[in-house]
Amino acid sequence: MIRGKRANKLRSMDLKDIIRENALHFLPAKSLLKFQSVCREWRLQISTPFFEHNQSLSVRALQGLFCQRPGAPPMLIPFDPSCCGVPDPSLGFLPEAVDIRSSSNGLLLCQACSGDRDYYVCNPVTQKFKKLPKPSADHGNDAAIVLIFEPSLLNFEAEYKIVCAFQSADFNDATEFDIYSSRDGSWKTSGEICFATSPSTSMAKQGIYANGVVYFTAGSGFLSYDVAKDRSQLLKNYYGVCGTLGIVNGKLCSALLRGSTLTLSLLVNIHSNTMQMNSHSRMWDNQGRIALGAVLGSDVQSQSVLVVGDDLVVIQAGERLISYDLNTKVSRELSKPPKGYLTRVVPYVNSLVSL
Known part of the structure; x- marks a missing residue:
C-alpha cells in the first residue's frame, strides 16, 4: 500500500521535480x-542552506586535484572538467597569496606565503573563507598539517579541526602537536610529545586522516596522532618501503609503485612496532598487486603515486598524469x-559546504 501511494505520487510529479x-x-x-x-524552483532549492548541507553529506568522492609549484598560485586539475570546477582556481579571492596545505570534503586549508603566514580555511566554489587566529606555538616555515572535516547529519555548521605536527623547541628530534577547533575558535598545544621524530627533516608535510587518527609519513615509518585520545605513536615499517598514504574503503592505505606494478596494503595493526622482528604480526595487509604496464607506458623510472582516495589512484608518469579506477580498471x-x-598536490571534493 505504501509503495502504491509513493508510486502514484511520483507519477503525478514532473520529471524535473523528481530530479530536484x-x-x-x-x-x-x-x-x-x-x-x-x-x-526558478531549482535555483531556490540549490541556494538553500539545507540543500548545501545535504550535498556536502552526499558528495564525498574525489573529483580533482589542487596542485601548486613554489612561488606560483594554485591550479585545479579536475578528473572530469564538465562536472568539477571552481570560479577561481588560483584562490585570488583570498586577501593574500597562499600555499595550499590540506583539503577535506570540499574545504581547503591554505597558508599565507609571507608576513605572519596566517592560515585560511575556504570553500573555493562559494569563495567563502575564514582567517584563523594566530597559533600560540611556532609552527616553523613548513610544518606537517592536516585539515579534518567530516560532514555531520546533525550539524548544519561546518565544524572542522586542524592538526599540526611541528618541531619541538625544547627537545631535539621530537614532535609536538597543535590543534585548532572551529567550535572553540582557538588553537591548543597538546602536552603530547613524540620523540625520535623530526618534522623539519623527515616528515611529509601533508598527512592523512582515517578513523580518528592522523598519519604522517616519517622517514621509513609513520607517525600517528589519535585526535580523541591525544596520543601519538611512531610506527616502524618492518615490512617494506613506505608508500603513498591514502584512504581505501574507509581504511588507511599505502600505495607503492615499483616499476609498473602497483601494490596496495591496508593498515591492520598500528601496534606492530611493539612486536619482535620475527613476530608473525603484520602492520599491513597486502591487498594485491596490479600490473599497470599497459596504462603507464615504458618510462618506469619517473613514475610515482600522487594520491590514493576512495577507489581511485592518481599516478604521475613522466610528464603525464593518469587516474586509475581500482573497481572498473579504467584509466x-x-x-x-x-x-x-x-x-604539492591535495585531493579535492567539489562541494557546496558552507563556512
Missing part, C-alpha cells in the same frame, strides 16, 4: 551551479599541469 527532490544533492557543485538556470589521462606544479 531525489537526485540533485548527489551532484558535484559545478553541475549544480549550472542547473540553477533550469528553473584516464588527465590534463597535464605546467612544469613543477606537482610539487
